Amino acid sequence: MVAHARPKDEPKTTPQQEKLWYFAMLRQMEAESQAVRDAYKRLAATTLDASGWNTQTVILDWLEAELRTLSKKGQGRGADASQLTKAAVNLANVLKQ
Numbered sequence: 001m002v003a004h005a006r007p008k009d010e011p012k013t014t015p016q017q018e019k020l021w022y023f024a025m026l027r028q029m030e031a032e033s034q035a036v037r038d039a040y041k042r043l044a045a046t047t048l049d050a051s052g053w054n055t056q057t058v059i060l061d062w063l064e065a066e067l068r069t070l071s072k073k074g075q076g077r078g079a080d081a082s083q084l085t086k087a088a089v090n091l092a093n094v095l096k097q
Contacts, residue, residue, distance in 0.1 A: 013048060016055045016095055021047045023094055027087060035080045039066045040087075055095050063088040 013021075021044050028040035043062045050058045066084050 017047055017050065019095060020055050020091060023091055033080050035070065036083050039084055056092060059088050059091050
């Protein structure tokens, strides 16, 4: 038995989910801001749990939640919000390829 095998009743990740997770992890390492790194970390965690969801929907839901969080902290119009918005567009484009 393989040590990291998924249980039979647990759905497998799709190639889209894996691509989104990988992209989020790379972006997390590259982010200059702690707030943006944290946002990518949440996206990566959500991505693998979003079995059965359209990845475009996952990205939009993530972006909406992150922008709302930044707005509550008074940072909604700053560089972090801009980075996250650009990231959502880039993620969507990567998934189309």
